Amino acid sequence: xxxxxxxxxxxxxxxxxxxxxxxxxxxxxxxxxxxxxxxxxxxxxxxxxxxxxxxxxxxxxxxxxxxxxxxxxxxxxxxxxxxxxxxxxxxxxxxxxxxxxxxxxxxxxxxxxxxxxxxxxxxxxxxxxxxxxxxxxxxxxxxxxxxxxxxxxxxxxxxxxxxxxxxxxxxxxxxxxxxxxxxxxxxxxxxxxxxxxxxxxxxxxxxxxxxxxxxxxxxxxxxxxxxxxxxxxxxxxxxxxxxxxxxxxxxxxxxxxxxxxxxxxxxxxxxxxxxxxxxxxxxxxxxxxxxxxxxxxxxxxxxxxxxxxxxxxxxxxxxxxxxxxxxxxxxxxxxxxxxxxxxxxxxxxxxxxxxxxxxxxxxxxxxxxxxxxxxxxxxxxxxxxxxxxxxxxxxxxxxxxxxxxxxx
Amino acid sequence: xxxxxxxxxxxxxxxxxxxxxxxxxxxxxxxxxxxxxxxxxxxxxxxxxxxxxxxxxxxxxxxxxxxxxxxxxxxxxxxxxxxxxxxxxxxxxxxxxxxxxxxxxxxxxxxxxxxxxxxxxxxxxxxxxxxxxxxxxxxxxxxxxxxxxxxxxxxxxxxxxxxxxxxxxxxxxxxxxxxxxxxxxxxxxxxxxxxxxxxxxxxxxxxxxxxxxxxxxxxxxxxxxxxxxxxxxxxxxxxxxxxxxxxxxxxxxxxxxxxxxxxxxxxxxxxxxxxxxxxxxxxxxxxxxxxxxxxxxxxxxxxxxxxxxxxxxxxxxxxxxxxxxxxxxxxxxxxxxxxxxxxxxxxxxxxxxxxxxxxxxxxxxxxxxxxxxxxxxxxxxxxxxxxxxxxxxxxxxxxxxxxxxxxx
Numbered sequence: 001x002x003x004x005x006x007x008x009x010x011x012x013x014x015x016x017x018x019x020x021x022x023x024x025x026x027x028x029x030x031x032x033x034x035x036x037x038x039x040x041x042x043x044x045x046x047x048x049x050x051x052x053x054x055x056x057x058x059x060x061x062x063x064x065x066x067x068x069x070x071x072x073x074x075x076x077x078x079x080x081x082x083x084x085x086x087x088x089x090x091x092x093x094x095x096x097x098x099x100x101x102x103x104x105x106x107x108x109x110x111x112x113x114x115x116x117x118x119x120x121x122x123x124x125x126x127x128x129x130x131x132x133x134x135x136x137x138x139x140x141x142x143x144x145x146x147x148x149x150x151x152x153x154x155x156x157x158x159x160x161x162x163x164x165x166x167x168x169x170x171x172x173x174x175x176x177x178x179x180x181x182x183x184x185x186x187x188x189x190x191x192x193x194x195x196x197x198x199x200x201x202x203x204x205x206x207x208x209x210x211x212x213x214x215x216x217x218x219x220x221x222x223x224x225x226x227x228x229x230x231x232x233x234x235x236x237x238x239x240x241x242x243x244x245x246x247x248x249x250x251x252x253x254x255x256x257x258x259x260x261x262x263x264x265x266x267x268x269x270x271x272x273x274x275x276x277x278x279x280x281x282x283x284x285x286x287x288x289x290x291x292x293x294x295x296x297x298x299x300x301x302x303x304x305x306x307x308x309x310x311x312x313x314x315x316x317x318x319x320x321x322x323x324x325x326x327x328x329x330x331x332x333x334x335x336x337x338x339x340x341x342x343x344x345x346x347x348x349x350x351x352x353x354x355x356x357x358x359x360x361x362x363x364x365x366x367x368x369x370x371x372x373x374x375x376x377x378x379x380x381x382x383x384x385x386x387x388x389x390x391x392x393x394x395x396x397x398x399x400x401x402x403x404x405x406x407x408x
Numbered sequence: 409x410x411x412x413x414x415x416x417x418x419x420x421x422x423x424x425x426x427x428x429x430x431x432x433x434x435x436x437x438x439x440x441x442x443x444x445x446x447x448x449x450x451x452x453x454x455x456x457x458x459x460x461x462x463x464x465x466x467x468x469x470x471x472x473x474x475x476x477x478x479x480x481x482x483x484x485x486x487x488x489x490x491x492x493x494x495x496x497x498x499x500x501x502x503x504x505x506x507x508x509x510x511x512x513x514x515x516x517x518x519x520x521x522x523x524x525x526x527x528x529x530x531x532x533x534x535x536x537x538x539x540x541x542x543x544x545x546x547x548x549x550x551x552x553x554x555x556x557x558x559x560x561x562x563x564x565x566x567x568x569x570x571x572x573x574x575x576x577x578x579x580x581x582x583x584x585x586x587x588x589x590x591x592x593x594x595x596x597x598x599x600x601x602x603x604x605x606x607x608x609x610x611x612x613x614x615x616x617x618x619x620x621x622x623x624x625x626x627x628x629x630x631x632x633x634x635x636x637x638x639x640x641x642x643x644x645x646x647x648x649x650x651x652x653x654x655x656x657x658x659x660x661x662x663x664x665x666x667x668x669x670x671x672x673x674x675x676x677x678x679x680x681x682x683x684x685x686x687x688x689x690x691x692x693x694x695x696x697x698x699x700x701x702x703x704x705x706x707x708x709x710x711x712x713x714x715x716x717x718x719x720x721x722x723x724x725x726x727x728x729x730x731x732x733x734x735x736x737x738x739x740x741x742x743x744x745x746x747x748x749x750x751x752x753x754x755x756x757x758x759x760x761x762x763x764x765x766x767x768x769x770x771x772x773x774x775x776x777x778x779x780x781x782x783x784x785x786x787x788x789x790x791x792x793x794x795x796x797x798x799x800x801x802x803x804x805x806x807x808x809x810x811x812x813x814x815x816x
Contacts, residue, residue: 329464397808
């Protein structure tokens, strides 16, 4: 059986409703001052669903409701999302509110309640204002248009400065399959799903168990490989809906185009993850850290995440300072196996450390490089063949400003 | 046998040479632009020594030299310290330089080389300038005076804004025993010894193995319970010298005054740890987090450290924002066992969360409280009887400024 990976083509427009059978919209209902704060995504038919959720022990009510849908039913047809209030640490009333959002959305669109997911993002510990939400749900008119999906991607934002969208097409069983995604991120982003919402749609035909398997595999090397500030949140989730309207034979790990589908899902997830990292609160730069020569892939990722999460590395990158000492110190405290005398570090294409000792390089040229909007740090260890990537952003005055004043 | 703990009395002056038989001094040798950058501490007689060292896999040459002295000899009579250069990631030359510092200090003061410890702090990855150091060593004239010890405590600083000194006296075997300490900290402070140097002197009589035992016990709940930015360094160490000149019977765990001595050591270490946290880079406030009702003491400390290390909590405290949602989110992602519905949180004396749900409180009064230079957060869990403390500081514009421009 041929296992060639089909070509993946980026679709401009980057529209979450590009796959067949999806509609979306976002509106202002009144939780926020002026901005869009309520959104819905709907599939024409019940879709297979897979989800990954925060590992925080404190989990918001909407997250618990949605987890139940994913785990019990494996099918979802609509997701209702609000920004401005996380509905977390809100007790029994919070759970009642999340269920009410689910129920009213189901009624409005004539769906079974157990096919509706709920997601919330915003301030923790404040009771939901249900009147604007319920009135808002009544007003939602999802469309299969670019406009609808743009409004959707705006309505899910909190302190994000840009919307985050991506879409690709590929071929499965000679049928065109489209996969698209929208996300929000910004503060509190860390490995293991922190105030991050990701919604991925596809018209591929795949059962939820296999979709879950693919999502899990892909999440580890994408959404779980970004960090903004190390805080993980109470509300984060990534959901994938697959409604089957592309008409392919059901995808399973033994399907000849399985690798094609996983690659497409991986690409969408990585695009979204990098957009989230780049738009971290106050960030001016995306930092990509690549590690190879580690004992294992997971050790390589651990080191990459430690380096990209180091406040001292993040501030040095903000200051355009080629301060590799902070990079090597972070490698050292990552907890991974390292040989201090076997570490080689490049910033961009410039070797700054060879076998644990300083290399000769031009600080001026490197400072120029560090002024770019994307900075790449490469760490080579000499202890194995494990490799991994992680993404983050610089730490700036604006991060402090945003978070010292966020609620007021 | 009575195990009453003797009274501990703070000595004003807070002077590391207050215990019998110690001298110290600090000078400007030329590694830094103008500030003091070379210091020595000497005991009249060889002292028992105990040490704890960074857990970073990358360890600076001076640290390796000093570790050897502590582990092989258990005795130390002098410590030579420079600031301005960490002598880390400097290869074979760096090791030769550290050994040269040890050797020249021994020669200058007529001591055996293996009785001299070496400590360095500053930029990583730059070769040491040995000419100013060696000339500087020749000029060192340690004194048993307040002035000498003030110069000492100044010369070990990097981005610290204040010197850190403390001293106490107590009674062991009816003899007066004095214990004093000096430290530097600031950036890169994290559990497990990050760019932190701590030097503690006492005239108590105690063998090095027992001194090591006491130091280890105390370090976990003091120096390892502070965090500034989560970065751990290549150079950090805390050394305790005990020269025995107080004339007490050797302290062992079965000595009736063992608890008195451990309490004195704990108090000195905690004073220094809190001073380091309070003087974290750019900090305006000390944050103390107390956790009780945890599954174990170590889980309580883990939660306390996670809360005090959260960038979102740190920026909220800087902004005087009673954003307890960030506190409870940090409790949730600490990895410790928690019951979301059993968490009660106080900021100062104000209850903000009861059993996982928001309590009624005055935001205005709490904002006034958060303007104080020391902020206390108390987290009660309902899962056991473990308790712990951790200390940190707020995250401010100045932290970013200091670290974006440190080398330039």
